[in-house]
Amino acid sequence: MNKATRNRAVILDRDGTINVQVDGSYVMHPDQLEILPGVAEVIREINLAGWAVLVVTNQQCVGKGLCTNDDVKCVNDALIARLLKQGAKVDAFVWCPHLKSDDCWCRKPRPGLLYRLAAAYHLDLRECLFIGDSETDMLAARAANCQFYSVKKNIGLAQWDPVKLAKVREIKILGG
Numbered sequence: 485m486n487k488a489t490r491n492r493a494v495i496l497d498r499d500g501t502i503n504v505q506v507d508g509s510y511v512m513h514p515d516q517l518e519i520l521p522g523v524a525e526v527i528r529e530i531n532l533a534g535w536a537v538l539v540v541t542n543q544q545c546v547g548k549g550l551c552t553n554d555d556v557k558c559v560n561d562a563l564i565a566r567l568l569k570q571g572a573k574v575d576a577f578v579w580c581p582h583l584k585s586d587d588c589w590c591r592k593p594r595p596g597l598l599y600r601l602a603a604a605y606h607l608d609l610r611e612c613l614f615i616g617d618s619e620t621d622m623l624a625a626r627a628a629n630c631q632f633y634s635v636k637k638n639i640g641l642a643q644w645d646p647v648k649l650a651k652v653r654e655i656k657i658l659g660g
């Protein structure tokens with residue numbers, strides 16, 4: 485990614501938006517990873533439109549001691565590799581490893597992960613679009629002045645039409 489010039493990105497939630505989220509459990513190993521149908525096609529369209537694709541995800545499983553940050557990275561790397569095989573490129577992942585009770589700045593609905601991406605990739609968050617399946621995603625987007633589009637859990641990104649990318653600035657109310 486060209487950090488000097490790229491300032492727009494589509495920011496995605498991970499679980500329920502890119503891959504299947506199972507209630508009450510975490511994706512802690514690549515074997516548990518199931519990419520939702522149609523996701524690769526949409527990411528490919530975003531790639532072709534010239535927008536970066538960045539992912540923000542809460543992974544409280546680390547804070548609970550169920551897995552490590554290396555395990556989260558391993559799952560994220562597997563996701564990148566599998567999507568790449570389908571011609572879809574994800575540029576980066578950032579995650580919050582903390583417990584909800586840690587009251588950290590980065591766990592969604594707080595906007596810390598979005599600010600971290602904005603600093604690392606010189607994003608103008610007002611020009612970015614965040615797509616996620618939960619209210620915490622929406623609240624994080626709102627807190628960071630980032631446009632938001634809501635998708636249904638485990639239907640995810642396939643629900644979103646990349647043609648809308650061209651119209652992002654014109655869309656006032658984004659609904660799922």
Ligand SMILES: [Mg+2]
Nearest residue numbers: 497499500617
């Ligand atoms: Mg989600």
Ligand SMILES: [Zn+2]
Nearest residue numbers: 580588590591
């Ligand atoms: Zn955190």
